[in-house]
Amino acid sequence: MDDFNSLMHGFSVAATLPNLGYMMVGLLLGVLIGVLPGLGGANGVAILLPLTFTMNPTTAIIMLSCIYWGALFGGAITSILFNIPGEPWSVATTFDGYPMAQRGEAAQALTAAFTSSFVGALFATLLISFLAPLLARFALRFGPAELFAVQLLTFCSFVGMSREAPVKTLISMLLGFALATIGMDDMTGQLRMTFGFTELLKGFDFLIAVIGLFGIGEILLTMEEGLAFKGQSARISPKVVFETWWALLKHWKLFLRSVAIGCWMGITPGGATPASFMSYGVAQRLSRHPERFGKGELAGVVAPETAAHAAGTSALLPMLTLGIPGSPTAAVLLGGLVIWGLQPGPMLFTENKDFVWGLIASMYLSNVVGLLVVLTTVPFWAAILRIPFSIIAPVIIVTCAIGAYTVHGAMFDVYMMLVFGVMGYVFKKLRIPLAPLVLALVLGDKAEANFRQSMLVSQGSLGIFWSNALVGGLTALALLMLVWPLYGLLKRRLARNEIAVSA
Template sequence: MENFSYLLHGFEIALQPYHIMLMVMGVLLGLVVGVLPGLGAPNGVSLLIPLTFSMEPVSAIILLASMYWGALFGGSTTSILFNIPGEPSSVATTFDGYPMAQKGQGTRALSLAFFSAGFGALVGVIVITLLSGWAAEFALKFGAPEYFAVYFLAFCAFIGMGSSSPGKTIAALTLGLALSTVGMDTVTGTLRLTYGFDQLLGGISFLVVVIGLFGLGEMLSTVEEGLRFRGSASAIEFGEVLRAARELPRHWATLLRSSAIGVWMGITPGGPTAASFMSYGIAQQASKPGERFGTGRPEGIIAPETADHSAGTCAMLPMLALGVPSSATAAVMMGGLTIWGLNPGPMLFQSQPSFVWGLISSMYVANVIGVILVLATVPLFAALLRIPFSIIAPIIVSICFVGAYTVSSAVFDLWLALLFGIVGYVFNKLRYPLAPLVLAMVLGNKAEHAFQQSMILSDGSLSVFFSNGLVGSIMTIALAVLLLPPALRLLRRGKSVEGAA
């Protein structure tokens, strides 16, 4: 009840006209940031922080948080319409969002994405409101072995339960893991896979890779087919938005499961990107036989978007309660708190209740504002599909290269984007999955660091991954997910051979 009274006081702060205006401005700015690949929410928030120095801390954090929500929404738009992820966490949305748009259902795809994103964010805020104390204690139980076990589970799920052949999945994962190791090892200081290029000392940017793989790779495939947009344009009907709203409750299991995954990955430092991939993979395995993901399945949009937004919202909790940011944007916001003279941690809830609960209340309001604004713009975004592809293709290519250059203002990144565009084209032609490659790039560095730290803690003994109930359970599930599906396939194949004989 104490939290409820604090929340009501927070709504008094959040519902002030000045703060509502800040929320609208923040969401609109975030939409622009999210639509432009390469800029991203962390960079957008960083650029906005200097403008908040003269503002009250609660007003400043409301503006920054609203921009964050808008960026998450905006990243889905280009993912669905043009196969260009505006945000790293929007990569998984391309797998079914873009095929649905190609079928002339761009409005439906965008509406499903935005409604499910709003649901995921709402669940995240409710968790922050109700379980702040418990969630902070749970996050403290995660050490290096537990983090590695979670990443290992994600890899095993793609190999054992993916729709592609295990061999192709392992090949894609291996390439992604190799790319994640490029640069200087932060533990030993040795250089790896740089081949004499000084530009690779800091590693290969994930955003440059996904811009090349998805944006430029798709352009190359389309050019091969004769500069024709592969699919019909979407009808500009707001009624399609309402039909998508009625359709969403039918996928309640996907919504709840993906929200839970997002909450977990947001509280622990998994992050929205890992949450969206994990949710997509689990939704794929939970689907009925014959339902092919990657062809425009609604669940393929709902699952990653719900997990992405619930994780992005819950990432605020460890930042506020523990002073431990679990995402890049949360880290930038934590830097803003210190600039404003606030110290994130357990005492922040006691010393600055108006600030904390004003922020939490603003999340409810900003989420509603964000959903309304993006749904109002769905017909406008869908209308872009009616532009002739010969006109819009050069614009898309320009956006890709501008986004790649924006990452670190390096010409070398433009060549890398082009190279990975060719890689994406080849993968599509040979029917190799891109999702495992991207997942390995996202988690490879984190998994390596967690493994190294685990080995240091245990003097090189692998038994550390079964040293307690939490890490042992996660590792057991991972091994089961890896080994059981192929074993069951072999068993069924043996029975079919016996039946034929």
């Protein structure tokens, strides 16, 4: 009952005129970011984060989270109308969304995508509303050893669940750890890897790295590929909306299954992109007519969009309660909390109730408003895509530079942004994932501090990570996730040997 009263209080916080205004601004910017290839939810939040430093933290997090929700909605527009994924998680939507548009059913496909996104986010927000307070109260029992075990589990899960080669994930993560150690050691006061640059005494600001890695890196890659927009037009009428909603009712099992997949991949460090592909694959496997997938099947739009939005929303659950981000965007928001002077974790629910419950209430409001916005403004967003990318790209680069300079008011940050931009471009060319690097950069110093505190408490004994059932279970699960790819590799080799022997 107390949690329900807190949620009602959250609605009174989120429904104030300034918060509603910034919510609308965030949604519109988010849809624009989702529509434009070369940007994305994490990029948009990172680029615009410096502009929120003077805002009230509650207003700032509402606007930034709405940018993310809007990007999730907007990614479907380019996928369906232009066969160009505006976001990585929208790739699976192109498989059936674009064929539907080619058949003249673009309005139905877009309505299904937006509605599915809304349903996925709604269920994930309900999950956060019910589970977040319970998880936060449970997490109050965590000491340094338990916190390090949770962080270790997060790092190992990225290795075990990544779609990329484990070696590439480890390379990205280890580089993030190295960057996180630059600057002054908080415990000894010694300088580490500053190489004589006084600007590095406080280390790398994660925001500079994120703007460069995601924003500049993606723009350089997109410019190299020479993007051109040629697609279908669409206008959504009320009649089409209600007819599509009626047709979607028979897919209620698919909705529930996709929500479950999305929420699981959001809470664990899977993310929206693997969730969309996994949900699409499961939907095709369990369908009565799997041969229709890839040719314009409505279920092929519903499954990935529901899972992606559920994953993107539920990723905030571990971020708010444990200080562990479940996605790159959640990692950027986590850094924002620290900049605003808020400590993510269980005490957030005790010390900053207005902030937490205002954010949760804004999730309900923003998804309702977001659904109405995208349903009524599709022709406008499609028209923006007619602007040549040669005009859009410089505007984005200048915006990134302004965002980087705003962090500390130093040109050194702009130069470092460009360095990270080149690094992001190289990583994308080599297909090395960026999310593990960002995660390690954000959590690396916290994991190091918790590990060293654990060693001080135990007088250097690693047995502290097996000292009780909770920390021992977390550590064991982390090690299992770390070696999981070896099991898959061994299984594939045994299967090859059996085929060779039978031949």
